[in-house]
Amino acid sequence: MxxxxxxxxxxxxxxxxxxxxxxxTRGSVYLTQKPLLATxxxxxxxxxxxxxxxxxxxxxxxxxxxxxHPNLKDNKKxxxxxKVKLLTVVQPHELETFYARYADVCKAGMTGLxxxxxxxxxxxxxxxxxxxxxx
Amino acid sequence: xxxxxxxxTSATYLKQSSLLLQAYxxxxxxxxxxxxxxxPPSSSTTKSSTPQQPQPxxxxxxxxxxxxxxxxxxxxxxxxxxxxxxxxxEVGRLFTALGLLAGGTDITxxxxxxxxxxxxxxxxxxxxxxxxxxxxxxxxxxGVSAGGTQGAGGKGKGGKKKGKGGKK
Numbered sequence: 001m002x003x004x005x006x007x008x009x010x011x012x013x014x015x016x017x018x019x020x021x022x023x024x025t026r027g028s029v030y031l032t033q034k035p036l037l038a039t040x041x042x043x044x045x046x047x048x049x050x051x052x053x054x055x056x057x058x059x060x061x062x063x064x065x066x067x068x069h070p071n072l073k074d075n076k077k078x079x080x081x082x083k084v085k086l087l088t089v090v091q092p093h094e095l096e097t098f099y100a101r102y103a104d105v106c107k108a109g110m111t112g113l114x115x116x117x118x119x120x121x122x123x124x125x126x127x128x129x130x131x132x133x134x135x
Numbered sequence: 136x137x138x139x140x141x142x143x144t145s146a147t148y149l150k151q152s153s154l155l156l157q158a159y160x161x162x163x164x165x166x167x168x169x170x171x172x173x174x175p176p177s178s179s180t181t182k183s184s185t186p187q188q189p190q191p192x193x194x195x196x197x198x199x200x201x202x203x204x205x206x207x208x209x210x211x212x213x214x215x216x217x218x219x220x221x222x223x224x225e226v227g228r229l230f231t232a233l234g235l236l237a238g239g240t241d242i243t244x245x246x247x248x249x250x251x252x253x254x255x256x257x258x259x260x261x262x263x264x265x266x267x268x269x270x271x272x273x274x275x276x277x278g279v280s281a282g283g284t285q286g287a288g289g290k291g292k293g294g295k296k297k298g299k300g301g302k303k
Contacts, residue, residue, distance in 0.1 A: 099234025112201030
């Protein structure tokens with residue numbers, strides 16, 4: 001399957017993926033984190049903390065809808081190729097740095113979520129009109 | 136995958152996830168899903184002749200609001216915890232917390248710094264789910280006031296103890 005990317009490359013691709021999805025306002029991005037276990041079976045109490053495997057995918061949700069694109073419906077291979085899959089491995093000592101960056105990338109890319117500003121404006125408008133909403 | 140409960144606050148979700156990670160550190164995985172609601176089929180233009188034509192912004196003026204769903208899943212135990220939000224303001228804090236979880240930090244035993252920031256942040260943001268957010272502070276206040284009245288009534292020691300317990 002696909003090879004792990006370097007952190008820089010991963011963040012660049014993730015930014016693109018999130019931005020594209022946000023602009024389309026359609027589809028999903030799945031981010032998974034799990035410990036990367038050693039290939040050889042070890043004792044239950046492993047001495048060193050494991051590396052973390054980070055995966056990002058669009059789950060092929062950015063592919064054209066086969067209902068609206070009937071000419072692509074049967075071309076399963078092409079559909080699969082359009083699926084975005086990213087992965088990277090984070091060493092235990094890199095976790096803090098990585099996650100600081102990860103949080104920033106996601107904050108910047110997930111623009112489809114409700115903004116704080118809009119909410120505050122709404123609350124203010126409500127407060128002006130009638131009762132102040134309890135915080 | 137089994138569908139688990141949606142927890143009312145991010146603080147609860149993170150605490151429970153931390154416990155799950157402690158119990159099953161090797162197999163627990165956390166998935167974060169950033170998703171837009173799927174459009175109803177009626178709104179889509181079904182013109183097969185021009186598939187690349189962008190949809191006219193006819194009826195839908197406001198853009199759809201995306202959702203962020205966090206899911207902690209342990210196949211070993213079949214336990215699944217979920218938290219869902221649509222607030223952009225929560226993203227940074229949630230990912231920071233995920234980093235702590237990934238590093239195996241015990242969020243439940245951290246009583247200062249990030250953990251309290253996470254909890255306080257939840258209070259701030261959790262206006263939609265007031266019960267979970269409001270309860271701890273209310274309990275703390277009750278503990279303090281109870282301690283105060285008892286102290287005034289002459290049972291100083293008992294009151295103090297209770298007050299401390301309530302305060303955290």
